[in-house]
Amino acid sequence: MNYFESIYAAGLPNRAISVYFYLVQKANSDGKCFPSERRIAMDLSVSRSTVKRAIDDLERHGFIKVEQRYRQSGAKSSLLFTVKDFEKYRRTKG
16 A cells, blocks of 8 residues: 555545645645644635544544644744655655
């Protein structure tokens, strides 16, 4: 089974698969990105609560790591998403 098939074999709901591939697309070369839940919801035309459930699904199944970011004032900022095993998505140049 290749890596892309593993997301389907995990039995995740469609919302989680959509959010996962959204995060893969937005991730930098280290597999990190920080779109807001609101931005993800707008871009995927789903509700914010659907995005939150999808993020919980993905984190629980080990596909992403989620960290809360904070401003210098101590106020919450956006979440930092890390797509695990992101290097499997990167193409080798040559």
